[in-house]
Amino acid sequence: MQAHLDAGTPHVIRFRMPLEGETSVHDLLRGEMTFQNANLEDLVLLKTDGYPTYHLANVVDDHLMEISHILRGEEWIPTAPIHLRLYDAFGWDAPKFAHMPLILAPGGGKLSKRHGSTAMEEFRAQGYLPEALMNYLALLGWSLDGTTEMFSRDELLETFTLERVNPSPGTFDYNKLRWFNQQYINHVLSLDDLTLRVMPFLGAAGLIAPGPFGPEHPDFTRVRPAVALLKDRIETLAQAPDLIGYFLLPDLEPYDPALLVPKKMTREQVLAALEAVEAILPEVDVDNEEATEVRFRTLADELGLKAGSLFMPVRVAVTGRTQSPGLFETLRVIGGERVRARVAEAVARLRAWTPAEQPTEPAHAGS
RNA sequence: GCCCCCAUAGUCUAGCGGCCCAGGACGUCACCCUUUCAAGGUGAAGAUCGCGGGUUCGAAUCCCGCUGGGGGUACCA
Numbered sequence: 005m006q007a008h009l010d011a012g013t014p015h016v017i018r019f020r021m022p023l024e025g026e027t028s029v030h031d032l033l034r035g036e037m038t039f040q041n042a043n044l045e046d047l048v049l050l051k052t053d054g055y056p057t058y059h060l061a062n063v064v065d066d067h068l069m070e071i072s073h074i075l076r077g078e079e080w081i082p083t084a085p086i087h088l089r090l091y092d093a094f095g096w097d098a099p100k101f102a103h104m105p106l107i108l109a110p111g112g113g114k115l116s117k118r119h120g121s122t123a124m125e126e127f128r129a130q131g132y133l134p135e136a137l138m139n140y141l142a143l144l145g146w147s148l149d150g151t152t153e154m155f156s157r158d159e160l161l162e163t164f165t166l167e168r169v170n171p172s173p174g175t176f177d178y179n180k181l182r183w184f185n186q187q188y189i190n191h192v193l194s195l196d197d198l199t200l201r202v203m204p205f206l207g208a209a210g211l212i213a214p215g216p217f218g219p220e221h222p223d224f225t226r227v228r229p230a231v232a233l234l235k236d237r238i239e240t241l242a243q244a245p246d247l248i249g250y251f252l253l254p255d256l257e258p259y260d261p262a263l264l265v266p267k268k269m270t271r272e273q274v275l276a277a278l279e280a281v282e283a284i285l286p287e288v289d290v291d292n293e294e295a296t297e298v299r300f301r302t303l304a305d306e307l308g309l310k311a312g313s314l315f316m317p318v319r320v321a322v323t324g325r326t327q328s329p330g331l332f333e334t335l336r337v338i339g340g341e342r343v344r345a346r347v348a349e350a351v352a353r354l355r356a357w358t359p360a361e362q363p364t365e366p367a368h369a370g371s
Numbered sequence: 372g373c374c375c376c377c378a379u380a381g382u383c384u385a386g387c388g389g390c391c392c393a394g395g396a397c398g399u400c401a402c403c404c405u406u407u408c409a410a411g412g413u414g415a416a417g418a419u420c421g422c423g424g425g426u427u428c429g430a431a432u433c434c435c436g437c438u439g440g441g442g443g444u445a446c447c448a
Contacts (some may be wrong), residue, residue, distance in 0.1 A: 016446050034376070043374050043444095051446040058448050082375060082443040105377080106441070114442075143383065143396090150385030151395050170384075172377045173441060180383065180397045190410070236410040266407095297406090315406040327408035 017050040019059075019090065027085040032073075032102035033171045039085040047086055059083060063090045071099050075166075078103040078173075079114070102166055105145045106173040115176050131205065131240030135192070136185040144174045154187065186239045198235060199228045202244045209245035211252045226252065229337045233329040250323045251337055256346060259324040261357040264350055266316045271359050274317045277307055278351050281318055285347060290340045293332040300332075321350030 008015070021044040028038040049060040056064075066074065081103050091098035107115045127137050139155050146169045148155075155163070189198060196219065203217040203224070212223040230251035231244075238244055250256055265274045280303060288296055304314040315331045322343055328334050335343050 014446095018446095031376095037375075039374075045444075048446050053446080055446090057446070062448090077442090078376060079442055080448090103376080108441070110382090112440075140383095145383085147384055147395095149395090153384095153396060174384090175382060177382050177397070183397055186410090234409095237408070300406090310406090312406045319407065325408095329407095329409085331406055 014052045016048045016052055018046040019049050019086065019093075020046050021086070021089070027089060029084045029088055029101060031081075031084075032100055032166050033169055034103065037081065037084070044086055044089075047083070059087065059090065063087055063094070066099060067091070067094070067096050073100045073102065075102045075104055078106050078171075102169075104169065105171055107144060108173050108175045110175060110177070112175075129242070131242030131244070132181065132185050133188050133193075133201070133241070136181065136188045139188075140181045140184045144176070145170050154192075182239045189238050189241075190236045195228060195232055195235075199224065199231045202231055202238075202241055202248070203227060205241050205244050206248065206252070209249075211245055211249055223252075233333055233337060250325070254342070256324040256349070259320070261350075261353045262359070263320045263324075263326055264317050264354055265359070266313060269313060269317075271354065271357070273309075275351065275354050277309060277314055278317055278321060278347060278354065280307060281314075281321075282344070282347050282351055285340075285344050288340070290332075290335040290338075290343055293336055296335060297332045317350070318347070321347045 022041040025041045026038050027041055027044065028036050031037055047059050048057050050056055084101060084103070088098050109115045124134075124137075128134075135157070138157060138160070139153075142155060142160050142164070143153065146164065148163050148168065193201070200217060200219070203212065203221065204215065206212045206223075206227060207215055207217065212227060213221070215221070218224070227248070230248045231238075233251075234244070234247050238247060264278070265271055281300075284299065284303060288299055290296055300314060300318075301311050304311045307314065316326065319328050319331050319334070320326055322328075322335065322338055338346075
């Protein structure tokens with residue numbers, strides 16, 4: 005050995021474990037965990053390059069920082085007894101340990117970069133709110149009473165205890181995360197706050213002017229009323245551009261004219277209805293939702309249509325889609341001028357459109 | 372292979388010997404509301420408490436075995 009040292013042979017420094025006896029670690033969640041010393045390996049402490057491994061570094065560092073409790077993932081359980089012996093070898097008191105349950109990916113296996121998102125930035129980019137993520141994560145492996153589900157950061161700080169952490173691993177459920185996100189978007193955040201959070205996504209989609217995004221941003225007052233109407237169906241902020249686009253764009257993206265014609269109505273009926281709408285629009289004040297609704301219902305009667313049969317074509321004409329918030333609040337926020345232009349556009353499109361033959365048999369699947 | 376952790380519905384979770392033939396939530400389904408979609412409201416289905424042995428007057432709750440899932444097994448953390 006001395007010869008090797010003299011020759012400068014590359015080497016590492018290991019931590020020698022006893023060959024007999026056992027070492028037990030007291031875990032705050034799992035109680036006593038006992039290991040046979042014969043099974044503990046002689047971990048490398050210093051690598052060939054002279055740098056310490058995590059095992060040496062974490063012990064020294066935590067001691068110097070006077071760490072009292074170590075909470076880490078349960079993948080560290082197997083090395084815990086060795087770390088304990090390291091503290092002992094240094095003659096230091098070991099901190100208390102708690103090995104937290106792992107989070108499993110939906111398909112099984114430890115959640116990782118390959119299997120689901122792990123970086124906070126990814127969740128942010130996908131439109132998840134920090135509040136929602138924190139709330140969801142807190143309840144994955146912990147519960148206050150099995151019933152309470154919404155927790156603010158401060159409430160979590162107040163009520164969280166190690167004792168109520170469930171040691172069994174949990175599966176990450178995007179469904180539930182989305183539900184929490186939607187709850188915060190629809191019921192917790194103020195309208196101003198939500199508007200501010202949505203704006204970067206709208207900006208990135210080119211729907212509004214570039215940032216910085218604050219209450220002084222030129223589009224803030226345009227975005228806010230649209231967000232007010234859509235907030236109950238925004239699950240993630242990333243969905244906002246698609247859901248809100250037609251409120252912000254001067255003109256609609258091209259849509260399929262077939263959408264204008266509801267089931268059980270003909271092109272001719274819809275055309276007549278939209279022409280009638282176009283005709284009354286100049287005398288309608290869309291800012292007055294109630295009056296507008298009364299006028300539209302009266303028009304439906306005059307045309308011999310059910311209200312819904314009139315509303316749907318108008319909805320599509322004005323939004324380009326069959327799903328939207330209530331029609332009259334939508335008209336109000338889009339504004340009279342654009343409403344008139346879009347209805348006129350729809351009439352023109354419908355005139356130029358011929359319904360496709362309704363196939364009486366399902367089309368044969370092409371090969 | 373060897374070592375270790377875990378085990379209540381598809382998922383998260385309450386339960387810490389009798390109040391549980393198991394409570395809450397997501398998801399699913401139905402109904403209500405309704406101008407669409409949501410949101411909201413009401414209700415339903417869904418768990419032989421992984422299996423088998425014990426202990427006990429009594430077990431989801433305690434003990435043992437098995438099975439299953441997960442982690443570790445690097446000069447990565």
